[in-house]
Amino acid sequence: MKNAIGREIPETISGIAAIKPFAGAFTAVPEMARQAPKVKIIKPTDRKLVDSLVEVFKKIPVTDGMTLSFHHHFRNGDGVVNMVLATAAQLGLKNLTVALSSVFPVHAPIIDHVKNGVVTGLDTNYMSGPVAQAVSKGLFDKPVILRTHGGRGRAIECGQLKIDVAFIAAPAADEYGNLNGVEGPAACGSLGYAFPDAQYADYVVAVTDYLGEYPLSPISIPQTRVDYVVKVECVGDPKGIVSGTTRITKDPVGLKIAETAAKVIQATGLIKNGFAFQTGAGGASLATAAFVRKMMEKDSVVGSFALGGITGYMVDMLESGLFKKLMDVQGFDLEAIRSLSTNPNHLEIGADFYASPFNAGCAVNQLDVVILGATEMDTDFNVNVVTGSDGVIMGGSGGHADAAAGAKVTIIVANLLRGRLPIIVNKVLTATTPGETIDVLVTERGVAVNPLRGDLKEKFLAAGLPVKDIQELKQLAEKIAGAPKAIKTGENIVAVVEYRDGTIIDVVRQVEG
Amino acid sequence: MDLRRSMLFIPGNNPGMLQNGGVFGADSVILDLEDAVAPMEKDAARFLVAQALRTVDYGASETVVRINPLDTFAAVDIKAIVPCCPDAILVPKVESAADIHQVVAMIAAAEKPDQTPVKIIALLETPCGIVEAYHIAKADPRVVALALGAEDYTAGLGAMRTKEGTEIFTARTIVINAAAAANVQSIDTPYTDANDEEGLLADTQLAKRLGFKGKLSINPRQIDVIHSVFNPSLNDIDWAQQVIHAIRKAEAEGSGVASLNGKMVDLPIVNRAERILHLAELLGLMGGEK
Numbered sequence: 001m002k003n004a005i006g007r008e009i010p011e012t013i014s015g016i017a018a019i020k021p022f023a024g025a026f027t028a029v030p031e032m033a034r035q036a037p038k039v040k041i042i043k044p045t046d047r048k049l050v051d052s053l054v055e056v057f058k059k060i061p062v063t064d065g066m067t068l069s070f071h072h073h074f075r076n077g078d079g080v081v082n083m084v085l086a087t088a089a090q091l092g093l094k095n096l097t098v099a100l101s102s103v104f105p106v107h108a109p110i111i112d113h114v115k116n117g118v119v120t121g122l123d124t125n126y127m128s129g130p131v132a133q134a135v136s137k138g139l140f141d142k143p144v145i146l147r148t149h150g151g152r153g154r155a156i157e158c159g160q161l162k163i164d165v166a167f168i169a170a171p172a173a174d175e176y177g178n179l180n181g182v183e184g185p186a187a188c189g190s191l192g193y194a195f196p197d198a199q200y201a202d203y204v205v206a207v208t209d210y211l212g213e214y215p216l217s218p219i220s221i222p223q224t225r226v227d228y229v230v231k232v233e234c235v236g237d238p239k240g241i242v243s244g245t246t247r248i249t250k251d252p253v254g255l256k257i258a259e260t261a262a263k264v265i266q267a268t269g270l271i272k273n274g275f276a277f278q279t280g281a282g283g284a285s286l287a288t289a290a291f292v293r294k295m296m297e298k299d300s301v302v303g304s305f306a307l308g309g310i311t312g313y314m315v316d317m318l319e320s321g322l323f324k325k326l327m328d329v330q331g332f333d334l335e336a337i338r339s340l341s342t343n344p345n346h347l348e349i350g351a352d353f354y355a356s357p358f359n360a361g362c363a364v365n366q367l368d369v370v371i372l373g374a375t376e377m378d379t380d381f382n383v384n385v386v387t388g389s390d391g392v393i394m395g396g397s398g399g400h401a402d403a404a405a406g407a408k409v410t411i412i413v414a415n416l417l418r419g420r421l422p423i424i425v426n427k428v429l430t431a432t433t434p435g436e437t438i439d440v441l442v443t444e445r446g447v448a449v450n451p452l453r454g455d456l457k458e459k460f461l462a463a464g465l466p467v468k469d470i471q472e473l474k475q476l477a478e479k480i481a482g483a484p485k486a487i488k489t490g491e492n493i494v495a496v497v498e499y500r501d502g503t504i505i506d507v508v509r510q511v512e513g
Numbered sequence: 514m515d516l517r518r519s520m521l522f523i524p525g526n527n528p529g530m531l532q533n534g535g536v537f538g539a540d541s542v543i544l545d546l547e548d549a550v551a552p553m554e555k556d557a558a559r560f561l562v563a564q565a566l567r568t569v570d571y572g573a574s575e576t577v578v579r580i581n582p583l584d585t586f587a588a589v590d591i592k593a594i595v596p597c598c599p600d601a602i603l604v605p606k607v608e609s610a611a612d613i614h615q616v617v618a619m620i621a622a623a624e625k626p627d628q629t630p631v632k633i634i635a636l637l638e639t640p641c642g643i644v645e646a647y648h649i650a651k652a653d654p655r656v657v658a659l660a661l662g663a664e665d666y667t668a669g670l671g672a673m674r675t676k677e678g679t680e681i682f683t684a685r686t687i688v689i690n691a692a693a694a695a696n697v698q699s700i701d702t703p704y705t706d707a708n709d710e711e712g713l714l715a716d717t718q719l720a721k722r723l724g725f726k727g728k729l730s731i732n733p734r735q736i737d738v739i740h741s742v743f744n745p746s747l748n749d750i751d752w753a754q755q756v757i758h759a760i761r762k763a764e765a766e767g768s769g770v771a772s773l774n775g776k777m778v779d780l781p782i783v784n785r786a787e788r789i790l791h792l793a794e795l796l797g798l799m800g801g802e803k
Contacts, residue, residue: 252537253536255734256733444533444536445536479570
């Protein structure tokens with residue numbers, strides 16, 4: 001069957017319960033109650049601190065077929081996922097599902113656990129590195145589920161991603177299970193992506209290498225939801241967790257795109273007091289923030305909040321009075337950690353608060369503008385951030401589809417030519433974010449506006465911006481680089497791409513080799 | 514009128530930059546075969562730049578190629594580049610009218626029969642070049658502009674190059690004056706600290722006050738600042754419109770003399786006003802009728 005954006009979705013997919021095709025960004029209506037985890041009792045003399053992962057596995061007990069969840073705040077410095085899965089393998093467990101909010105190169109040992117039958121399912125929002133490559137080549141027997149950050153929060157809250165045990169890597173914990181991300185050698189800042197896990201898992205285990213005095217302060221995840229605390233030698237490598245400083249790109253083309261994007265935002269008229277903004281931490285996205293900042297300073301604009309992954313750059317804007325608040329679901333650098341732990345206007349929020357479509361209101365709904373990237377975009381404005389030019393999985397939505405759906409204006413910044421490849425295609429290989437939620441594409445050679453947003457096009461033309469039809473931009477790119485050949489994929493479905501509302505927006509098929 | 518507010522150097526041995534040179538909105542792109550290219554890479558760069566001229570769309574930007582000096586690879590460069598139809602050649606280290614005559618002969622020999630004549634911009638970057646500025650500007654009708662290269666020039670003087678630029682003041686004014694006398698454009702030396710936006714602004718404002726019509730640029734990030742200085746301000750445009758209005762009024766009344774705010778409006782003033790309005794029109798800065 002074809003879904004609302006014309007993607008072919010099989011009627012049934014092995015390992016997936018019920019296939020609901022994507023029907024439109026705001027079409028699905030939830031008809032369920034929230035997931036209710038086990039009710040707990042703990043007596044005054046009971047202790048939560050256990051000596052080892054093996055012991056905690058036995059106490060719970062962790063059994064074959066369970067779903068173990070993890071957050072990705074330690075990024076490529078994470079030690080906890082590998083440690084926990086090694087314990088599972090050591091205890092002879094089989095058929096586990098790993099629900100890890102993002103998979104990084106450091107998680108390569110998962111591949112062997114899959115080959116040995118320890119792990120048979122993967123549920124994630126983003127993956128890069130050896131696991132992603134292996135998944136593309138058919139590592140798993142059943143498809144991996146790729147969600148959005150908000151969609152994961154929703155799936156947990158609605159009981160569609162039922163977590164048996166959440167292992168929460170905690171930079172700091174006390175013996176009674178209060179956790180935060182701002183202290184200890186593996187400080188990572190916000191623990192937002194672990195919040196839904198802590199709320200809805202049947203069991204919650206904190207894994208830490210830093211025990212603070214009871215009661216820990218600040219508390220990000222409270223003792224009332226944490227069953228056990230395991231102290232280990234080391235939870236992760238700080239070098240892979242945070243960067244020292246986040247730098248703005250010096251690439252002239254990236255800067256050109258960023259500057260144009262800032263002018264696009266200015267032309268929307270949204271840069272005024274109360275401005276709410278989200279941008280990524282990389283390349284042209286952060287540079288856009290720098291140009292937007294200049295505009296805000298020039299016109300003495302005080303924004304309401306900046307949202308999403310927080311960098312030192314956004315912290316500086318907060319401290320300079322350009323934004324009143326930061327809403328932080330994930331911190332990227334040391335400055336973000338310092339600010340979160342000292343500034344009451346720097347708020348730590350969970351993945352569901354950030355972006356879940358099925359609650360009484362998430363933060364992305366309050367955004368004026370979001371700046372996002374793309375690896376591919378088609379002439380219907382559908383965006384791919386999952387597969388690369390070779391068809392191999394190299395990313396995932398993360399918060400992409402969430403922020404795009406929520407913001408008043410969603411802007412994609414991308415080089416029209418990435419290396420030798422045009423970014424605009426007739427049909428993206430993998431649709432991640434539907435075109436109806438994308439408003440503008442900004443490239444170094446012009447700006448394309450979604451035909452649904454005639455209002456914006458008029459504003460941009462009035463502002464003298466280089467507005468072009470998306471077909472025209474596509475032809476321009478193809479004139480320079482030629483039209484790329486379509487990527488050949490096999491029949492086997494290696495991943496299903498779930499839209500934030502739980503419907504299936506696309507599938508990823510196996511690549512050769 | 515050829516608009517050369519900004520002339521952006523693009524390294525001739527960098528395919529990515531050659532491909533993207535047109536996206537930065539510079540009035541001219543200078544595909545560089547000289548300083549940006551190491552001696553070992555001259556051949557490759559020449560080939561790349563020739564291909565770029567044939568295939569890359571530089572949009573509204575004028576295409577200029579900086580060749581190597583006459584005493585090195587100028588002849589090979591011209592032979593390879595001129596048939597690819599650049600708008601102009603930037604000749605480095607020009608020191609005399611004879612240098613220009615030599616370049617003109619080589620260009621003429623390399624041009625295809627139906628080709629639009631390739632223009633010449635002379636880069637003056639030695640004390641001798643500065644002394645000969647006027648003769649260089651007048652040497653041939655192909656010469657459309659003089660540009661100042663202050664780094665080599667200061668080395669030639671034995672002076673220290675500073676951000677304030679006191680040491681190049683004389684050279685700047687000589688180049689401007691010679692160019693004006695020969696009715697060609699004068700283009701200022703680049704500001705070499707790409708990270709110092711305030712310094713660039715001050716240096717460009719000084720260049721404009723002295724009379725330069727544009728500035729060389731070594732980084733795409735500098736283009737907007739340079740344009741912001743060389744673009745006519747709203748006050749400029751307003752003044753120019755009043756001048757033209759006064760002239761038309763005087764003509765309509767049959768009076769030979771026009772005046773504006775008690776000052777006589779003579780030909781040089783009218784010329785300046787016309788230039789501002791023409792520039793404003795080219796740049797789309799003209800609003801509705803005043």
